[in-house]
Amino acid sequence: MANVAKKVSWSGRDRDDDEDGRAGETTPLLNGTGPGAAGSGRQLTPSSFLRIGQLSNVDLNEDIHELETEVPRQRPNEIPHNEKLLSLKYESLDYDNSENQLFLEEERRINHAAFRTVEIKRWVICAMIGILTGLVACFIDIVVENLAGLKYRVVKDNIDKFTAKGGLSFSLLLWATLNASVVMVGSLIVAFIEPVAAGSGIPQIKCYLNGVKIPHVVRLKTLVIKVCGVILSVVGGLAVGKEGPMIHSGSVIAAGISQGRSTSLKRDFKIFEYFRRDTEKRDFVSAGAAAGVSAAFGAPVGGVLFSLEEGASFWNQFLTWRIFFASMISTFTLNSVLSVYHGNAWDLSSPGLINFGRFDSEKMGYTIQEIPIFIFMGVVGGILGALFNALNYWLTMFRIRYIHRPCLQVVEAMLVAAVTATVGFVMIYCSRDCQPIQGSSVAYPLQLFCADGEYNSMATAFFNTPEKSVVNLFHDPPGSYNPMTLGMFTLMYFFLACWTYGLTVSAGVFIPSLLIGAAWGRLFGISLSYLTKGSIWADPGKYALMGAAAQLGGIVRMTLSLTVIMMEATGNVTYGFPIMLVLMTAKIVGDYFVEGLYDMHIQLQSVPFLHWEAPVTSHSLTAREVMSTPVTCLRRIERVGTVVDILSDTSSNHNGFPVVESNPDTTQVAGLRGLILRSQLIVLLKHKVFVERANLSVVQRRLKLKDFRDAYPRFPPIQSIHVSQDERECMIDLSEFMNPSPYTVPQEASLPRVFKLFRALGLRHLVVVDNRNEVVGMVTRKDLARYRLGKEGLEELSLAQT
């Protein structure tokens, strides 16, 4: 069953060679009995390490609390995806620089001119991110267009052939087989090579930008699988889009370029070494995500806002400006290349993978009277979105329980592909909605049983890539679709899209959502005209746009960034206000029922995701209640053996260790002196930076920052470092490697206060000290993410290994 949970989780690897060397935990409190440890794991184990606060500072309530939570000892692996669980599997990123002596020395050596060089490098990297993201988007677009075109032409010829002489079931078979086989390949590579490439990648990138390290998420291999996977899913006719995955792709590109090396390719270009730390990498990944959005929707400002909404801890003007630059370059590159490809070079008419096309504001402005109607559409979108999410939630739970093996996942994907084709075929077959072919812009008009010179209107929606269908729904002249077609299409596509999201294929949910919304929005517009007997002239295209916004908003619940993305994708700011109203309404209504799709999936993975603010009613909790205790501390000059033992201790594989005063004669004052990370200790041990106990005056070997950077981000596990028995007795001086000024909070600080500090500075470890600056506890991401606002007020999630 542990295997089960593994397979469907994002990391998806059995032997999880995590970026930090091991699939360890950050929370220093988990002293449970190995990976199967139960519940919140707040049990104390005997230990020979210097543990501070174990008895003296843990007050009585805390002890009682621990006893209480220890009682229900069910095995967490049996409920791997309980909503009220927080996984200990995920590491945190360090957005805070470890300001140790090495770092400060380097920074002090660098003069102003050198800083300018660094700054210029940042801009160059952002330009490269933009260009590469744009090119990848072009590649996807061109390949999809050609392959899908080929497929549709083959099927169309086949249908045309069999329409006359009967035997359309052959056409269906051909279509379904084509789809299923293409999807099979797409699903195979994802399931067997890189499971983290499944889905749109947006939840994963959200987590990454939030500060959670998702294994493999920004690797080159993931990018390759993602790109191929998206192409195959879209060509395979699934109800998916290629836009969402662009965000993931952009992020991987950014992470790769900014580090100047690829571990997948085992190449180190020896450039951009200054940027080899979490802080810088995360900034560049923000730029990559923005560039991805920008390439997908032609929405550079929307991209910037997306990155900021999801990732910003602290708004930094220079960073924002660079992100914007990357976004602009990205959409510009895409635009140039696609314009050249489409033969109208220089005119720059394709700013994004999907363009909603020109909404002529003169013809299609809105009036004040329409605003209540738009709000009503927002309500509908919110309800439909909530329904979509709820269905998908059940489906995901089902998948987690029963469809966990890669081969089953591939089979499911093939099944969905075949069913999608079949549904489409049946719908087209049964439809009697014929439209004159004259003047329409349908790419693959299916005549089927229509008269000559006419085409089947249902086929424009089903027999086409979803992007094209969306644009058709926005812009086809009034009367192109009859209400029945739209209604049936909405219904079918809704369930297909819902079934499709969560399959083991690379694919996004943006376009299907827009398509569902555009269909019912158009239907709504038509009905409105009809019901009011034409007294309200509702342009179906405009209502399709609002419906699309409502449905998408109801599903993903993004706010400002989505408004701007929609605004930019329409190339027109006129609709800004109604789109904002619709999205806001959809969000409020949707949130009333169930949370957004991405947040839901993040929660299903039990990711310790930090929201913007601490739960409003959490002022009653203080750092003392929240923190993990006891804390494993190190002394400033520590025995190597102790360090090795602490790092090897599987029951408490912490990642950050407070360093305390090592003066042996003042036993009672163990004042905090600094903080050192597991990764730093590993590097120290690897380089044998220690001296014999007898020769403490001998200066120990000096390390350079470069040594730490070279090991970043995949520090070897402690098991791979051999320390001899003699060496165990040596001493290691941590003074120059520890961060001498870690952020601290007093025990009395309230949870919101702790949360604010933690979130605003993007911390990984926050030391809790008492009045005498002695370490009493440690707050990490999980300690804060555990508290959540539930239906009945504050609730606490339990921790588990998942």
Place this chain on the structure above:
Amino acid sequence: MANVAKKVSWSGRDRDDDEDGRAGETTPLLNGTGPGAAGSGRQLTPSSFLRIGQLSNVDLNEDIHELETEVPRQRPNEIPHNEKLLSLKYESLDYDNSENQLFLEEERRINHAAFRTVEIKRWVICAMIGILTGLVACFIDIVVENLAGLKYRVVKDNIDKFTAKGGLSFSLLLWATLNASVVMVGSLIVAFIEPVAAGSGIPQIKCYLNGVKIPHVVRLKTLVIKVCGVILSVVGGLAVGKEGPMIHSGSVIAAGISQGRSTSLKRDFKIFEYFRRDTEKRDFVSAGAAAGVSAAFGAPVGGVLFSLEEGASFWNQFLTWRIFFASMISTFTLNSVLSVYHGNAWDLSSPGLINFGRFDSEKMGYTIQEIPIFIFMGVVGGILGALFNALNYWLTMFRIRYIHRPCLQVVEAMLVAAVTATVGFVMIYCSRDCQPIQGSSVAYPLQLFCADGEYNSMATAFFNTPEKSVVNLFHDPPGSYNPMTLGMFTLMYFFLACWTYGLTVSAGVFIPSLLIGAAWGRLFGISLSYLTKGSIWADPGKYALMGAAAQLGGIVRMTLSLTVIMMEATGNVTYGFPIMLVLMTAKIVGDYFVEGLYDMHIQLQSVPFLHWEAPVTSHSLTAREVMSTPVTCLRRIERVGTVVDILSDTSSNHNGFPVVESNPDTTQVAGLRGLILRSQLIVLLKHKVFVERANLSVVQRRLKLKDFRDAYPRFPPIQSIHVSQDERECMIDLSEFMNPSPYTVPQEASLPRVFKLFRALGLRHLVVVDNRNEVVGMVTRKDLARYRLGKEGLEELSLAQT
């Protein structure tokens, strides 16, 4: 001379009844000899108060440093606007909540439902901010349109009359007199009633959002003067716009509404009392500023970005979404009202005070070849902008020295008004550029010496409100202006606008900048076509737009927000990329010479403005060098007399006092227990919250948070509180009023680290502690703002009372 400096400064009041009760300082180190104290004032005075760190923790270097800086004892008032000076006059805002027991008790009492009510109130306030800001913008627009229309019609009739029969000097006289008298009124009210209403208000709002308290800046009186002042300046024909001041107006509206009372009107509506603290108020002011931008330019997203760029400490999704809501409501209100006013109700065609008009992207797209040309225009804009700023800098210095009296300021404003009219008249008179009136959309066509059916083209630029001139330059068909006209206009308007900015009138610099840029941009476009003999067809309107962007970017140096504002004002996202390139180039080139206009004026006022990051080369400084020391501390249970003495001490009017353990027998450990603010102490003293020393066990009077909120934001000065000799001997227990978990940093933390914490959390006081949690110093805004990156690396500003 002190008076001189006062008068031109933003606070502009001789008896400065500051919001915090007194024009005091925050820096705890200024122990100089009263308001005239010199230089950086790092001298130690004997004191009977508990001062910590005075000898023990100040290291030798620090002492030497102090001796050195003490040597040049020139009176700072003689160089009141030295660039290297930091004023101690400005208080800081407290963006960090004082989480004392009262606050926590209140927060804990509030349940989830009550929090929802608070949240709904926030939304209601934002909606009201949007509506009111929109209405104020409408009011300004309508009044200006009518008054300016009246003026131009009168002058035009006069000119038409005298053109035939000669004696046009009468017309000039009429025009100049009209302008001068209107401007006189506008200048009088600003100079004599509320000097802080002068200028665009953007630097002031930037400072406020940055966390600096500018006296009177968000008062109702300021709003009234601002609105009237703007109307009069624009009607008076100055080279100014009414857009910039909308940002200030929106901010005042926000501050007023969110507090539910007006001190100017002496009305307390007893609503929104929960929001009576700096944190909440500042959030609403962000929304107000955004609503102002939104109303001014029809740019809701641009408004949000403006607020974030200038104000955000910590990006908060909910806050951003509310700001966006306020912006949207604001532009929507303006749009609705103006649409109704213009007779085409419901069509919503006037989203902002200025609309750049429709740029038809089909006709006016850009090609890749044009991009280098745009970049070149950015360079030109950067150089011209830098020139503008440099000239304005000299002019401002001149004004500070010689034009300090209000009456002189009024005379200068009148002079500028008269000269503007004269220059315009002469230019029109000398121009021989006649254009056919047919098909043009000129509002007040002046025939002058043109043939019948023609009008003077120079007059479209000069004889019009600047907004209309900008739109004309963007959209008039090619050939509407001859190059000579544009060149002369650019030259003249450049100097006029430069002279005008900084006058004692309410007026913005956005529109004049756009106008200058549009003029030379159009000229550039025409020249380009001419020089390449038509091989490059440069649409003059498009080049006018790029020129406008370049010039504005060169002057104000805003980045992302300005790009989006320009994009939204054109109602079209097509030009996003070139506008971004132009603005970026203009900023880079401009920054090479001199800083942006707003930053320059902020610096001239010696405001302790915190930029985004600490200077890059400041890693060599640590908290120990940066902090102010000695710190005046209070004991947890303190004698009332001591408190009164400390608060009354004019040589060191601190605003925050660390509270230390009061146990008398452990003299050596004075561990930090909390932080209390001057304002809190004042309220405690006012309410006589103390007990006799003999009855320490008696519970002292309880205060409610309401008592503190009622006093906010204008706490009475300590002098107004009478404490009898008996009461002086009483004891006051600070435990429940102090913030028990103030943020602290160790002495070893580097300046960038301290800066980041301070800036990210919007702090006002940051306590520096040693390893035993003893207070050794205090870091306030001025200590951080002192360090700046100059031409030759890090430089330190001196502190002065200005």
